[in-house]
Amino acid sequence: MPELPEVESTVRRLEPALLGRTITNVKVFWERSVALPSAATFKKKLKGKKIVAASRRAKYMVFKLSPSGYLLIHLRMSGTTAGFSNDTPPIKHTRIIFELNNGTYLRFDDVRKFGKCFYTERLEDVTGNLGIEPLEASFDEFKQIFDAKRTIKTLLLDQHKIAGIGNIYADETLWMAHIHPTRIAASLTEKELKALYNAIRKILPAAIKAEGTDFGDNVVTGNFHPKIYGKPGVPCPRCKTAIEKTTVGQRGTHFCPQCQR
DNA sequence: CAACCGACCTGTTCGC
C-alpha cells in the first residue's frame, strides 16, 4: 500500500506522540517482521533508546534514536503503524509493539507480513541503495535517470533509481503527463520528461496533503482520490475514453488509450 | 541490461 505520500503522512501523524519518548520494551509477535538484526538483538538494542527525530526516506519511516542508532519501518503492502494507550489490546495482525515511557505504545500491524523493521547504527546500511527523492531532485537529476531502454513505468517503480513512487502514483503521474506506461524511457522528449517531473511534484504533495489515498479500508485511510488508478472502464476525466487496465512489469496498470501515447 | 517468475503472506473479490 503505502507509497511516499502515505508514509509521509504517517510519520507526520506519529511524530508528536513519539518525539522525546523512550522505548521501554519491545514485543515481537512475528519474528520475520524484523529484518535487521535478529529479533533478539533488535529488542535489546531498542530498549532504553530515546526517539529524537522522525522523518521519511523513500517508503521508509526513519526514527533517529539517542544516544545512537535508527529504527526504520517499511510498511510494504499491508503494514500500518499507530499509537495506543497501554490499556488497548493488540489485534490479530499485530506484529510488533514498542512500549514507551508514558503509558502508550507504538504498534506495527501487518496482515500480509511483508512489512519490515530495522535497527541500524548507520542509516546507509539500509537506505544506501535508494534512488533520488522525487520531491527533492532537480530536473537535471531527474532527467538522468531516464536514459535507459526500459519501459517508463518500470523505471518509475525502480526504487534504486527514484525512490518512493509506487503503483498508484506511477499510473497517476503518467496519466497527468500524457505518457503511455510502456514507452521506452530513453525515447521521451524533454517536454515529456518535464511534464512527468511536474506531475510528480503536483500529485505527491496533493496526496500528502490529503493524507494518502482513499481505499475505503484499514490500510490507507486518506482522502486522495485517484483519477484513473483502480478505475478500469471509467471515462477518462480529460477525454471521456474508457480507462484501460493491462499489465506492465507484472503490475496492474491503468491508462487512457486516447490521451496517453 | 531488461523482462519475467516465484517467493514472501493473508484477505477479499470475481467468475462460473
Next chain:
DNA sequence: TGCGAACAGGTCGGTT
C-alpha cells in the same frame, strides 16, 4: 449459495 482462482498499495533473488 459455494468454491477455487485471481488479485492486492512492495521488494528481492534467480532465470531467461
